Amino acid sequence: MPYLAHFALTAQPFGLTPNTEQYFPTANNSHILQSLQYAARERGGILKVSGDVGTGKTMLCRLLLRGLMDDPRTAGGVAYLNAPQADGEWLLAALCMEYGLDAKGNRAELMHRLNAFLLDAHADGRTCVVVVDEAQALGAEGLETIRLLSNLETEQAKLLQIVLFGQPELDALLERPDLRQINQRIVFAFQTQPLSEAEVGAYVQHRLHCVRVPGVAFPAFTPAALDLLARASGGVPRVVNILADKALLIAYGAGAMPATEEHVAQAMADSRSICRAVPVTAPGGKRPWLRRLLWGTVGLEAAALVVILALNPDLPARAWTLMQDLTAQDQPAATDSSAAETTAPAAAATVTATATGTTPSAGTAAPAAAPPTAVSAPAPVEPAVPPVAPASVPPQAHAAPAEVLDAVAAEAETGARPAAPQPQPQPQAPETAAAPAAAPSPGTAADAPERLPATSPRPLAKPVPPADPAPAEPAGAPGPAPPADITRLATSDAGENSVARMTEDGRWTWE
Template sequence: MYERYFGLRELPFGLTPDTEYYFAHADQQEALNTLLAAVRMGEGFLKVTGEVGTGKTLLCRKLLAVLATDAQFMTAYIPNPTLDPLALIEAIATELAAPPASGQGPHALARNLAAHLIECCAQGRRVVLCLDEVQAMPVETLESLRLISNLETEKRKLIQIILFGQPELDTRLEDRAVRQLRQRIAFSCRLGPLSLADTDDYLRHRLHVAGYEGPALFGKRALRVLYRASGGIPRLANILAHKSLMVAYGEGSTVVRARHMRLACADTEAVRVRPGFLRLAFRGRR
C-alpha cells in the first residue's frame, strides 16, 4: 500500500490491539500501574471502564504481557462475555490448563477448578483472570464470578479478577443481584479520550514504531481536523490517520493536509454520525 512511499516498515494504524504499539499516555499508564500494584498486593476484584475505542483491550493485553514476564503469575483471558455460569467455569479451567473434571455437573467443575487453584497457590503461583467486554455479561454469570472469587486461603485470594468493560458495566453493577460483587471491587480505573497534544504524540509514536524516521507526516491543521472528528478516541484516530495517508499517497503528497483528512472524515461512518465535529472539520481549505 503506502508503506514504502512513506518509509514505513508496516502499516502503523491497524485496529488489532498490538502491545508493540502501546502508547503510555496518562490514563493508560495510571491504569496499568494501578492494576500491577493491585495484583501484586493480592486484591480481589479490579475494574477498568472506558468508551468504545479508548484502548481497554490493548491495556488488558499489555497487562497480560507484563505479568507473563513474572514466573509467579498465571493468567487467564476470557474475551467472550456472553457465557453462562457453567461455560465460564469451563473456559477458565481451559485457560488455566486445569486437568479434566471427574464429573460433568457444575459442582464437579467448580470443585475441579478450586482444586487446581489450590495447587497453583501451593506452587507459589498467583492466578489473574481478565475478562473483556463484561458489560455484556449476564447477571447470573457476574454472580458466579463472585462465587469463584470466594476461593481463598487464610492469607490471600486464590484468584484475582479484573473486569474490563464499557461504561454500561457500571450500570450493570448497580443491579441489586450483584451488589455483593460491586462491594468487592477494590480499585477502579477509567480510560478517557486523548487530548490534542496526546493525539499528536500518539500518531508520532505509532509512526515511529512502524519505522518512520522523517519529518512530521501530519500537518497541524490536519491534526486538528482529526482530533475534532475523532474526539480523541484512539480507534477513530487510527481509522482517520490510515485513510488520510491513503489519500495523500494517491495525490503524491509527502504530508497529510487538512483536505486529505476531510476526505477521510467524509468516508468514515463513525464520524458521519458526529455532525458537530464534521462541520468544524470542513472549515477552511487546508
Template sequence: MYEAYFGLRQAPFSLTPDTGFFFRNEAHVEALQVLRLALEAGEGFIKVTGEVGTGKTLLCRLLLNTLDEAWVTAWVPNPYLDPDALRRAIADELRVPLGPSPRQHTVVKKLQERLIELAGQGRRVAVVIDEAQALSDEALEALRLLSNLETETRKLLHVVLFGQPELDERLARPGLRQLRQRIGFSYRLQPLDAEGVALYLQHRLAVAGYNGRPLFAPRALRRLHRASRGIPRLVNVLAHKALLLAYGRGLREVGEAEVALAVRDTEDAGAGARPARLRPPFIAAAALALVLAAVALWRQWGAA
C-alpha cells in the same frame, strides 16, 4: 499500500491491538500501574472501563504480557458464556482436567483443588475478562462465588474486568451490589487530548519506521482530534484514510482537506457521529492510489 511511498516499514495504523505500538500516554500507564498494584495487594475484583476504541483490549494484553512467572492467568476474550461455560473456560485456561459433561459441583471442586495446588507452589491466579459488559448477571454472580475461594490468609483467585461504560451501569443495579462491593480498585480510561493525539500519531509512525518531517499539518491534526474525539481507534481509522488520500494525490504531507474527506467517510467520526456516505472525491482518490500501487508493482516486476 502507501508504506513505501512514505518510507514506512509497516502499516502504522492497523486496528489490531499490537502491543508493539503501545503509546505510553499518562492514562494507559497509570491504568497499568493501578492494575499491577491492585493485583499485588491481593484485591479480589479490579475493574477497568472506557469507551469503545480507548484501548482496553490492548491494555488487557499488556497486563497479561507483563505479569511475571509468579502469576498464572486465565484469559476470557469471549464473555458470551453462561455460568457453566464460564467456569469451564476458566478451568480450561488453568489446565484443569474435567472430562466429558462435568457437573457444576465437580467443576467448582476441581477448580478449588487446582487453585490450592497453585497457591502451594507460591503462585497466584488472575482471571482476565475482556468485554465484561457482555457478561450476564448470572455469569457475574458465578464469578463472585468463585472469588470466595480463599485460604485463611489470602484470595485464591483475582478477577480483572475490562468493559465499556455499560459495565458500570450494570454494576449499579441493586441485584449486583454484592459484586460491586467486592471491587477494590477501578479505573476509567479517558480519550486523548489534542497534544496526546499529535504525540500518538508521531509515536505510531516512528514505530512503523518513519523518520522524516511531520506528516500531518497542524490544521490537519486539529481537525483529526476534533473528529476522533481523542479515541485512539478512530484516530487510527482517520489517519489511515488521510494517508491513503495524500498518497493518491501525490502529496508528502496530510492536510486538513484529506482529514476532512476521511471524516466524511467514517461513520463514528465528528461530534454528531452521523452515518457516513462514501463521497465521490474519496472514491476517486482511493482508486488513484490503487492505480499508482499497481504501476509501482508493474515497474518492479519489469525491472526484475
C-alpha cells in the same frame, strides 16, 4: 498497505488490532496499568476497568497479560477470557480449559477441580489471575459466577485474582440491586479517558516513528491535518487510527506529501458515522476548497452581470428611475398646516397671553374655525396685577391672529363698560372653558388704555395646543378693519408700528 513505501514506512502504523509494541503511554493509562499490576500480584480481590469503546481498554488488557506472564510469581497461573457468554457453567468450563483442567462435568464438579488447582498453586507460592475482556457480556448470571469464584480463599488470602474490562454497560449492570454483593467486592475501579488534543498529535507521531524507515524525518501530516484529526476524533484512539489511515491512503492516491487537512476532511466524509461533525478550517482560519468554490461562484455571477448589461444598456438608468419613484412614494406628503405657515406682517401686534373663550365684540368678525386657546391657570394675585404665566410653561411669542386681537379689544371694552354681560363660549369648542384675558398693564404711552376694574380673577381653562394659523390671505386683499379700541391699544408714543408684549412676570410692555 500501498502507501507504506510512499511515506517510508515498514509496517502499518494505524492498525485496529492493539499492538503492544506501538503502545503510547499517557498519564491516565500509565496510572491504570501500574495499579492493576500491583493489585493483581498482591491478591487484592476483584478489579474493574471501564471506559467507552476505542479508548484503549484492550491495549491495557494485553499489556497487563504480558506483564503477568513475564513475572515469576504469576507465570503459569494467568487465564484470559475474551467475549464471554452469559452462562455460569460455560464460564467455569472455559476457565478450566485455560488452566489445562478437564472441562467436562456439571457446575459442582467444575468448581471442585478449580478449587483444587488454586490450592496447589497457592501452596507453590504462585498467584492465579483471570482477566476477562468485554465483561459486560457476562450478564447477571455470569457476574454471579464471578462472585462465587471470588469466595475461593484461604484464611490469609484470596486464591484467585479477577480483573474485569468492560464498557460503560458493565457499570450500569453492577448498579442493579440483585448484584450489589459483587459490586461491594470490587476493591479498585478505574476509568479510561480519551486523549487530549495535544496528546493526539504526539500519539500520531509516536505511531509513525515506531514503523518509520530509519533516517527518514519528513512529516507525514501537516500541523493543520493533525489539529483536524484531534477535533474530529474526540481523542478516541480507535477513531484517530481510522481517520489517519484513510487520510494517508487518500494522500497517496493524489500523489501528495504530506497529508493535508483536505485529505483528512475526505477521510471524515467517508467515516461520518464515527467522527464528530467539526468545521474544516485551515491554519489561517480559511477553507481552501471552500474558498475556491466561493471564488468560482463570484466569477460566474460577474460574467452573468456583464452579459445582462450588454443586452440591456439602459438597465442602470431604469433602475435609478425606479429607485427615485419608490423613494418619493415613501416620503410623507406636505400637510396643509406646513404649507400655510407664513410670517405675520410687521405691523401686526404680537402678544403672548392667554386667550379667553369669549366672542369678539359687536362689529368684529372672528374666524369660526379657530377655537380659543387656553393655558394653565396662574396662582391668584392682586387684582391690579395681571395673572402670571406658570414657570413650567414658558411664554410663547406667536404672531397674534385676528381673533386674539379681537378678544383683547373685547376684554378692554368690557372693563370700560361696567355690568356688561359675559358672552357664551363658542359652540365648536365645548371642551375648552372660558378664561379671562390678561389685561395690559399701563405702559409709558400717554394714550394707554385705562386699567381694568378690580375683579376676582377667573380660573383659566386647561391648556390646549395652539390652533393652526389662519390661512394666509392673498397679497393685496383688504382685511377687516380693526375696532377703535384695538387702534388705540396698538398706538403709543413709540410710533404707529408699536407692538404690545407680555413679559414673564405678566406685565404688558410696548415695543
